[in-house]
Amino acid sequence: MNTPEFCSLSLKPALLENIESLGYTRMTAIQAETLPHILENKDVIAQAKTGSGKTAAFGIGLLSRLDSNSFKVQAMVICPTRELADQVCKEIRQLARLTQNIKVLVLCGGAPFTSQRASLEHGAHVVVGTPGRLWEHLQKHSLRLEHLRVLVLDEADRMLDMGFADIITDVISHAPSHRQTLLFSATYSEAVRALSQRFQFRPVSVSVEASHRDNDIEQRFHRIDKNKRLNALGYMLAYHRPESTVVFCNTKRECQDVADTLAHCGFSVQALHGDLEQKDRDQVLVRFANKSCSILVATDVAARGLDIKDMQAVINYELPFDPEVYVHRIGRTGRAGAKGLALSLVGDAELNRVKAIEDYMNVGARWDEVAPFRLDREERYEPPMVTLWIDGGRKDKMRPGDILGALTGAGGIAGGEVGKIDVFDKQAYVAIKRDRADLALACLRKGKIKGHRFNVRLSQW
Template identity: 45%
Template structure:
């Protein structure tokens, strides 16, 4: 098969790196936007999360990078720390064929002073949240004069979170001569206004596959409020889902549903705005690596989530409007995969439902939920916590190597590995959890003993 990234006339080593990352064919968003963005043109891209947009803006950033010029050349703004971290990881992967590229994240929720120290040591690319980036600008910690590219990722979410003024202040500090790429799931008046103020003769690109019925199968069920929790196992069974995200409107509802689901024999985690950053990170790790196959979340807490392979989204509560509904269902059917989104509503919520139906005319209204007793959702993995991370020079390969050598695990027995500055997580097939826990505590990883705990 021909790797059609070759059509972009990238350097051979860049094509080889893309191929090693299993990027065989461009997504629609990449195919439409890259010919323009690689020419240095400003672009506005309307595309849902999971459409390949991160690669779409990262390829031009990496392609034009001058690694010998040790100065910030690209600034990427994201709505949340989680998304910023994920974007930074993706850019680092795309830079693997270039030596000594420094990608720095500047986000809230983590200590400020270490970021100041990192900025003193320079960087090529900065990925951050508007509030924290603006704070560094206001304290003269960051040099912006060499920036030639600005990316606004999930611009609609940043505006929803009240970042308009912050974004405009940041842009006032940037060089006027630059390329700007704006990515947004929606293109409403606020995005139109923002883009008209900051882009120069932009090319507008729309992904026609944004939340189409062929990709996301949407079903609505009218139910009584007190029936909702007992219907969840049936919905999960009917979809044969392995990963489920349940949305609620209130934090107190998350706690209530979690208790009810646990009593029904399911493992779940909760994501709400009460969690501090470390617990939030751990919750996302446990869900994304399938140790806990169900996550219950509020809309505020779920902003900026970038988790693949969510089979089923359940709107336990109807979203407050079609914009929030679009955001919710976009968590499934990512990167061209199919997904199912189910909404439970009561008679009193029909006005909201009809508003959503105007945006999504292919919604199916179901009367009953079929029984599927043969399927039971179970977690395939367990997660181990290791009290060592990036600051200890710990890498995923070190953990894998120790597990294979000491616990006799096969590579397929080891799932996701997430490495943070001072700690790490590794997913292990649950039948090997006790063996892996014992061996990691008894043996050195990269020449050093670490404490390992189950999660």
């Protein structure tokens, strides 16, 4: 059954025109269920996973409430991680691009506080941030919420899991009581319900099915000996050769050890865990998202908020203790109608976890054999892209279009040979087809971006 079209909603003409220009015609399930209530200024608690279209739902809702002539903070989105905050900010900016003078700011840790404060002094309509940095700005009076109209809690369950309950309460205490509060969560735990009861007024409750169906993801379980787990992982990666794979480990130390071993054996791999500096974390995610690194070995906490398009496979190096965590892990593949692959290594001590997953998902486990494989040093499958680092960013007024223009203009690089472009405050990254990397590097070193020369090098962190 088709969902309604966006033109059926009472939206501002510029906002509706932009939505149509982005190719959006019909709403996703979560948008169809929540937007009519959001536009009626009702509080909403919605159960929806990453990839369901929830960001556009609350983004369109909050943009419809803004007074563009008043450079006061009128909407605030609280997210669990910097990566999710960046994604949310980019989508809201995209939705607002045909609306005059709308300013959206990201306020997260890992970026200079003083530059954020300076940006706030010039005014903003929407702020998107993590609880800690938002609270810091509120304490130092660089952020004021007396004009706030819409408050959004995105991935509320994850924020509570990460221990942010008290600081979220402190942040919300600065907001006006007469406001609209929208709460989005992948699960409806007791803690999430308590959060809703405390901060929402007669909320409309909405729940939609997960953004992927069980048959979108092929799940296979592999029985292995304890001392052959790494060899079995190497076999899976060498056999399936996925361009984009997340390998989940249960501990930070295991995560780093697995990544180091795979890298030593010629795989294109990066580790993502809580001990990484924010700058290193950004670089890891840039390379993985732009397909210049094929394998990301991650812990569950570090991967929160991770939303990578076209992820081909998820591998459980070790099964999680909670079957719901397993479902969240494998849900990162098989999205938007694409087929996904979920592979799990199972030792004897983990068989009870498989039984718990079967009971939770109400489906029997499919078991496959692992062929003998020796993990040693040799040339492996290379990613399709490489990443170029540019010593300039938003502080230099640089935009993705400026970098693309420099490459496709005098540089002679075809647009289809340029991949994802990420621009940060002081540096930028651009993905290039591997066989065109030397030409692109020479082009950017010899040429100019926005009339200036920048240092450019191949990223090999």
